[in-house]
Amino acid sequence: MDTELIHIGFGNVLAVHRVIAMLSPNSAPTKRMVQHGRSSGMLVDMTNGRRTKAVLIMDSNHIVLAAIAPETIAGRLTASREDQD
Secondary structure, three states: OOOOEEEOOOOOEEEHHHEEEEEOOOOHHHHHHHHHHHHHOOEEEEOOOOOOOEEEEEOOOOEEEEOOOHHHHHHHHHHHHHHHO
16 A cells, blocks of 8 residues: 655645544634644644644544645645546
């Protein structure tokens, strides 16, 4: 099985098949989820100090912060899959 990786900015890549959800970081429940992930050691910050624009929930219960919008990540994934076909 090949692992499909997607670039999420600043040289960071993510295994696409492990992502459960992509969220906007602006809602109160998402902010609480990020705080819980930070306190439990399950937060992976891939923003390189930039503003968080997407919160990704992984199948391992890790929470990943990205500095690019969920729409951009979805567009890259769609483009990647079209290139494979």
